[in-house]
Amino acid sequence: MGGMFRGEGAAAALALAIVLAWAPAAAAGPSQAAGLERVRQTLVAPPFVPEHTQVADGPPRVIQVRLVIQEKRLTVGPDGATVWAMRYNGTVPGPLIVAHQGDYVEVTLVNPRANTLVHNVDFHAATGGLGGGALTHVAPGQESVLRFKATRAGVFVYHCAPGGAMIPWHVVSGMNGAILVLPRDGLKDAAGRPVRYDRAYYIGEQDFYLPRGEDGRFTDYPSPVAEMGDMLNVMRALTPTHVVFNGAVGALTGTHALPAKVGERVLILHAQANRDSRPHLIGGHGDLVWPGGAFAGPPLTDQETWFVPGGSAVAALYRFRQPGVYAYVTHNLIEAALLGATAQFKVEGAWDDDLMEQVQAPRPIP
Numbered sequence: 001m002g003g004m005f006r007g008e009g010a011a012a013a014l015a016l017a018i019v020l021a022w023a024p025a026a027a028a029g030p031s032q033a034a035g036l037e038r039v040r041q042t043l044v045a046p047p048f049v050p051e052h053t054q055v056a057d058g059p060p061r062v063i064q065v066r067l068v069i070q071e072k073r074l075t076v077g078p079d080g081a082t083v084w085a086m087r088y089n090g091t092v093p094g095p096l097i098v099a100h101q102g103d104y105v106e107v108t109l110v111n112p113r114a115n116t117l118v119h120n121v122d123f124h125a126a127t128g129g130l131g132g133g134a135l136t137h138v139a140p141g142q143e144s145v146l147r148f149k150a151t152r153a154g155v156f157v158y159h160c161a162p163g164g165a166m167i168p169w170h171v172v173s174g175m176n177g178a179i180l181v182l183p184r185d186g187l188k189d190a191a192g193r194p195v196r197y198d199r200a201y202y203i204g205e206q207d208f209y210l211p212r213g214e215d216g217r218f219t220d221y222p223s224p225v226a227e228m229g230d231m232l233n234v235m236r237a238l239t240p241t242h243v244v245f246n247g248a249v250g251a252l253t254g255t256h257a258l259p260a261k262v263g264e265r266v267l268i269l270h271a272q273a274n275r276d277s278r279p280h281l282i283g284g285h286g287d288l289v290w291p292g293g294a295f296a297g298p299p300l301t302d303q304e305t306w307f308v309p310g311g312s313a314v315a316a317l318y319r320f321r322q323p324g325v326y327a328y329v330t331h332n333l334i335e336a337a338l339l340g341a342t343a344q345f346k347v348e349g350a351w352d353d354d355l356m357e358q359v360q361a362p363r364p365i366p
């Protein structure tokens with residue numbers, strides 16, 4: 001317990017030092033956001049994405065979103081593991097926000113009185129002030145408003161970063177999400193031609209570090225702070241107990257598989273706020289993959305497996321050519337099969353024998 005509170009004190013001091021260091025000086029220029037049309041974006045639970053146009057249908061706007069923080073226990077796996085999940089808008093990962101390059105994103109961050117911890121939000125898409133982290137610290141019962149200009153087109157992570165050990169603890173407790181900043185004229189292929197998608201899914205990968213008791217069973221704790229010390233000890237070994245998509249083992253498989261149809265182009269947005277990942281669609285490919293999630297350069301083509309550096313989100317586009325159930329995994333197959341990092345696409349349509357055919361079903365060797 002003593003160590004836990006010492007750690008908390010150090011974290012709080014670091015957070016304060018960071019805030020002071022980043023307190024804005026005299027403004028270099030006023031925000032150009034005044035006078036722009038303001039649009040409230042309705043955020044939805046992952047793996048779904050908010051309604052949006054792929055090509056901007058007007059001049060830059062101010063996109064208003066509301067993130068309400070929730071500290072609530074979450075069941076992570078069928079092995080009885082639970083965690084005091086820290087969530088934006090009640091989900092792990094937090095909701096996807098969608099904007100176009102040049103838009104302003106105005107975020108109201110709400111920390112309801114029922115919570116127990118200080119939180120904030122650091123947008124990798126933003127410029128300055130710890131990505132907004134220095135300007136958004138909210139204690140339980142407070143809210144803050146941050147506006148930033150989405151100057152770069154890409155997919156970016158956002159996450160809580162209250163300082164010191166609090167940063168990884170909050171992030172691996174689920175407090176991360178992503179924002180999609182589309183080029184105003186939409187996505188382009190490697191030759192610079194327009195690319196459109198028929199569906200988009202947002203897959204947030206989450207590594208969890210859940211403590212076990214002496215009996216080997218996962219421990220339940222009465223509060224996030226009670227869980228913190230033991231979780232930090234598991235975290236220090238850098239060995240997750242679970243690596244999952246959408247907050248829990250099986251959250252995107254079986255009846256929760258992601259639907260698609262043969263011929264549809266599906267944009268897959270894969271975020272990992274803390275750890276490297278290597279997505280692979282078993283039986284398919286990355287037709288187009290934007291490395292690092294950046295849309296300014298040409299996408300890679302015909303990728304078998306692609307890379308998501310920890311602390312980033314990457315976009316891949318695939319047009320399904322065959323029906324069936326596709327596993328979508330991180331191709332560390334131990335994490336995929338044993339720790340939970342598997343999703344599924346359920347694709348309807350007609351089978352193409354030209355692409356694949358079973359020439360002989362299994363039979364005894366003649």
Ligand SMILES: [Cu+2]
Nearest residue numbers: 119160170175
């Ligand atoms: Cu937090």
